[in-house]
Amino acid sequence: MTIENSETTYLSEDMEKGLRTLWPSLTDREEQLLLSRMVVKSFNKQDVIYHAQSIPHYILVVLKGKVKVFKDAIGGRNQIIRVVKPVEVFGARAYFASELHSSTATALEPSVVAFIPTDVIMRVIRENSDVSIFLLRHLAFQLGLSDTRTVSLTQKHIRGRLAEALLFLRTSYGTERDGKTLNIYLSREDLGSLSNMTTSNAIRTLSAFAEEGIVAIEGKKIKIEDEKKLQLISNEIVVR
Secondary structure (H helix, E strand, C coil): CCCCCCEECCCCHHHHHHHHHHCCCCCHHHHHHHHHHCEEEEECCCCEEECCCCCCCEEEEEEECCEEEEEECHHHCEEEEEEECCCCEECCHHHHCCCCCCCEEEECCCEEEEEEEHHHHHHHHHHCHHHHHHHHHHHHHHHHHHHHHHHHHHHCCHHHHHHHHHHHHHHHHCECCCCCEECCCCCHHHHHHHCCCCHHHHHHHHHHHHHCCCEEEECCEEEECCHHHHHHHHHCCCCC
16 A cells, blocks of 8 residues: 555644654744645555655654564565654655665554655755754664664574563553553564564464463463563573
8 A cells, every 4th residue: 555545534633742742843834834745644454654665755654553664584574674653753764865665664553654745854854953853863763773683683592582572562662551561462473573583483482481471472462471581581692
């Protein structure tokens, strides 16, 4: 699905407030320009938001739901690069690098995404240095995460990679009221993709964690029972 054939939706009051928290320094004129040119689209679970090798005409912001950004890997598997939540920017790197998108983005759950034309972003950047600094920090932060994940995926064994993925999900998306159940529900395939392992390995390793009392599993819900032990497993590296 692309912006041309996805469903246009309305910008709710809560979504508009979320956007204002993203760039609070916008002037009234800049804010009106952004809101007037922005397109808001709704996506069902697994709908494609943009494809790899497509031209980046927009900078995107998740307003509701969650989006996964991934690359095709060897053997037909996908490697999840990041999971985007409200209110976060994504899809910006390719535009600023003058490249095509190198990844694909799909909705992990029913989601609403704002599409901001790149010419609008450039106009605001030229007029408002705070927005420029925000985007620089955003890209620098994502580069740091990418570097960290590269080291983790090459130096950690399967258990360590899955432990790190579960801790990452807890930090990024929080927990339900019990303080233990992850507030995001990934399929075992997506969990394996995030951890750079096959689905079968993800299932076996998660089951082993459950048998050891580290996590509890109920369908797609995962409850972290022993965070300290999960952290110890995540910190272990492979001795070569």
